[in-house]
């Protein structure tokens with residue numbers, strides 16, 4: 273598992289992120305590990321607040337510098353360690369080798385600049401493209417992400433675009449330098465269902481054409497099933513399950529994943545099944561033992577509230593952080 | 607854009623008209639008899655009456671106003687009651703002094719205030735920010751006559767770097783002009799620079815928290831580029847409005863500074879005219895400054911439109 277020689281695009285290992293609070297450093301991401309291969313899509317799944325965005329921002333080197341810190345772990349991009357790089361070295365990577373799109377298309381574009389400028393600035397920064405060359409390329413990119421009349425729209429300001437169109441512009445910015453890795457942090461959550469579907473199709477199509485690896489972050493099981501090859505499920509700052517998408521859906525090995533699957537609208541039935549009762553614990557009041565035990569149906573007193581489970585391989589390529597993983601018969605989708 | 611400017615210029619016409627009414631109305635409000643003032647204490651009632659006749663002071667108010675307005679439109683603002691110079695000539699003499707003072711001060715205040723505000727916002731909560739905040743509070747609180755005297759004592763009388771007063775026209779001696787204007791401009795600019803620094807700090811720290819800044823960082827743009835190009839344009843919008851209001855304030859405060867530094871500007875002229883009850887001169891000064899302030903506001907609005915695409919689109 274040394275950096276050089278492995279063919280993984282991104283290797284995150286033992287990542288721990290802490291935020292400064294009145295009561296000291298709070299660990300909001302704890303021992304998170306995963307890899308993404310070239311051209312692969314990894315789905316990062318979990319309820320709001322479980323640490324998905326923090327994990328993504330850590331990979332980008334975009335965590336707030338003074339109020340947060342990476343307490344442990346390593347982040348390697350094509351074998352190169354990113355943790356500990358200076359801001360200036362990181363800025364050479366961002367937008368160039370790794371790009372990110374965000375959850376909030378309405379506020380993520382700069383209102384005071386034309387969209388064309390916002391695309392060409394990234395090309396000028398990393399490729400040294402001339403002003404006119406960058407502008408031409410911006411038109412091509414807008415066209416690529418499906419913006420009608422790209423040649424005219426390139427000179428428009430963000431407020432003249434709808435949410436879905438703004439997210440397309442964000443994608444154009446992110447893909448301008450043809451990065452090896454795209455991080456998409458809930459890119460469709462703020463959009464309505466039809467637009468959501470179009471953006472997902474666009475991302476899948478662009479990935480086919482450009483062949484980049486994708487870290488796709490979402491809390492939506494339905495979206496994950498459409499887009500990702502493999503899935504990492506997070507709960508309360510930790511990875512609780514990790515496997516191929518089929519495995520996770522058909523044979524979940526963690527009670528939390530089973531609960532998320534139960535929330536999906538039933539395939540043929542009319543009823544929507546129950547959500548997971550209870551609340552996600554905050555980083556400062558984590559329960560002892562298994563962090564999921566207060567909400568787990570299968571929890572065993574005297575065991576689950578005492579012993580913290582490790583992320584163990586249940587069978588080849590399938591890991592789960594559950595003390596009873598081998599004993600439980602969990603329900604996938606059927 | 608051009609249509610907007612044209613529309614705004616047209617909108618100024620009724621406003622200027624209103625101002626002329628108010629300015630001219632001074633005659634009716636200010637106590638004292640103009641004819642008596644011109645004639646002097648030793649004049650006979652007949653002489654006073656002759657002057658009154660001559661000036662048309664007994665005509666009905668609208669006629670007198672109309673006569674004044676018609677002349678004013680042609681650039682004739684009457685004659686000083688004391689020096690019997692043309693008011694228009696006197697203003698033309700004095701205006702370059704005041705404009706130099708105000709615009710140099712404004713440029714200084716914008717550059718210094720913006721730089722301080724940007725630096726403080728970037729260092730928010732750290733030592734630099736706190737030191738700058740204290741500095742701007744002092745800058746806001748210090749009375750400018752006191753600051754002016756302090757600067758004169760130190761830089762003019764002690765160090766003799768700058769003259770202690772008087773104005774050198776730019777056309778005569780540009781270097782001398784700069785030396786003559788420096789201390790007055792610093793005096794006048796301090797409070798405005800401090801105000802702009804506070805506004806810029808607030809606006810900039812707000813902008814730096816916004817999502818699109820994170821996007822620029824995610825693009826790999828350098829921090830200096832993000833702050834100076836992108837954040838600054840966004841942060842400038844609210845500050846431009848405040849800056850525009852500050853120009854009007856500068857014209858007001860310029861009067862005190864002109865007197866301290868013995869500069870013969872419009873403000874000093876107006877103060878003398880008030881002591882002398884020299885109504886045509888007062889009218890001319892007020893009208894001129896008001897029109898300038900209105901035009902400046904127009905320029906401010908237009909530049910606001912230049913940085914704000916939502917305004918420009920209209």
Ligand SMILES: Nc1ncnc2c1ncn2[C@@H]1O[C@H](COP(=O)(O)OP(=O)(O)O)[C@@H](O)[C@H]1O
Nearest residue numbers: 291300319320321322323324325326327336555
């Ligand atoms: N800037 C921040 N300061 C303090 N705590 C934060 C900050 N950003 C995120 N957190 C905390 O980190 C945890 C994970 O947040 P996040 O990664 O945004 O969750 P999500 O999975 O919904 O993306 C949450 O408990 C959140 O309160």
Ligand code: SF4
Nearest residue numbers: 562565568576594595
């Ligand atoms: S360890 Fe126990 S509490 Fe935790 S998920 Fe497994 S069964 Fe549930």
Ligand SMILES: [Mg+2]
Nearest residue numbers: 324325457458
């Ligand atoms: Mg999030």
